[in-house]
Amino acid sequence: MQGLVVLPWWGYVVVALIVTHITIVSVTLYLHRHQAHRAMDLHPAVAHFMRFWLWLTTGMITREWVAVHRKHHAFVETEKDPHSPQIHGINKVLLEGAELYRVGARDEDTVRQYSHGTPDDWIERNLYSRFATIGISTLLIFQLVMFGALGLTIWAVQMLWIPVLAAGVINGVGHWRGYRNFETEDTSTNILPIGILIGGEELHNNHHAFGSSARFSARPWEFDIGWFYIRVLQALGLAKVKKLAPRPRLDSSKTVVDLDTVSAVASNRLHVMAAYARDVIRQVHKDEVRSASGSARTALQRARKLLSRSELRLDPKARAQLSQAFAHSHALEQVYEFKQRLQDIWNERTATPERLLAQLDAWCHEAHASGIRALQQFAEQLRGYTLQGAPA
Secondary structure (H helix, E strand, O other): OOOOOOOOHHHHHHHHHHHHHHHHHHHHHHHHHHHHOOOEEEOHHHHHHHHHHHHHHOOOOHHHHHHHHHHHHHOOOOOOOOOOHHHHOHHHHHHHHHHHHHHHHOOHHHHHHHOOOOOOOHHHHHHHOOOHHHHHHHHHHHHHHHHOHHHHHHHHHHHHHHHHHHHHHHHHHHHOOOEOOOOOOOOOOEOOOEEOOOOOOOEHHHHHHOOOOOOOOOOOOOEEHHHHHHHHHHHOOOEEEOOOOOOOEEOOOOOOOOHHHHHHHHHOHHHHHHHHHHHHHHHHHHHHHHHOOHHHHHHHHHOOOOOOOOHHHOOHHHHHHHHHHHHHOHHHHHHHHHHHHHHHHHHOOOOOHHHHHHHHHHHHHHHHHOOOHHHHHHHHHHOOEOOOOOEO
């Protein structure tokens, strides 16, 4: 059975890749960054096209998707998280992630509480939400007419694309395996540094670190194709960026900790802790491993990834491995304790700015007195954090 359009085999593959990519872009730009997090605004025509495309290709309802996603952030990796692999298991989220979304969307309290600000116009009430399956049925008929029997295959790929890649891979693998730039209190990971196939959503740890940022890439070697499209739309006057992750600013002339330093470090605390892990813990660990041998070297190597991990994410086995490493390295134990103390400063929610200033200043003075060069250099740099100085 042939359709109105006859293509070589690779032509059908290209069509499938194009239409699924438009769907992914619509999810990440419209549903995620624009609707769920309000990190950006889209021109009404662009926003409506994406809303129509998602109705046509997925049958997803904006307010339901947004509500479930917002609840995920509010209760990440707790019993109330709609789709956490830490709660439901990785296989459940990978294979049945779309069903977990549907379960969450059927909870009227969830939708009522977390869907504020989503479209509630005539076409939403009378078509998109009311007849969610008509869109995908219309798409099936259209593709059968255009491409014949192979149109059914393209349609099937489209129906699986979001359930597998978004609901399964991002919600599953993105909280299970990968690398982390920021030590958030959840287990979110960056699956890949190049975010193309899933629209930049591969950079999931970056997103959880700065949930309201329109840009998901955080390191020079990372690429977020969703951000690329936002910049193109912005240049055309079709998008406006509202929120981005903070970027540390350093003033090399600053030599004392002041209230500006406190505010700057507080605003960039995830960047600060990432820099501490990279410049202090990693360097000291490297030096200690180099000078150790035998069982001491083994114990230190086993602790490498645990040294930067949040206390909330350490199980008894991990804590035991850290204790074994510290038994062989007083310097490593010191920098670990300094890391904990630095985190504790920002965890004291009711502290006044003056108290935070005193604590941060004391931390810097004690770091200088530690005799550990990497820690001393970090304390010197910490004093230069500013909200007013030139960008680093």
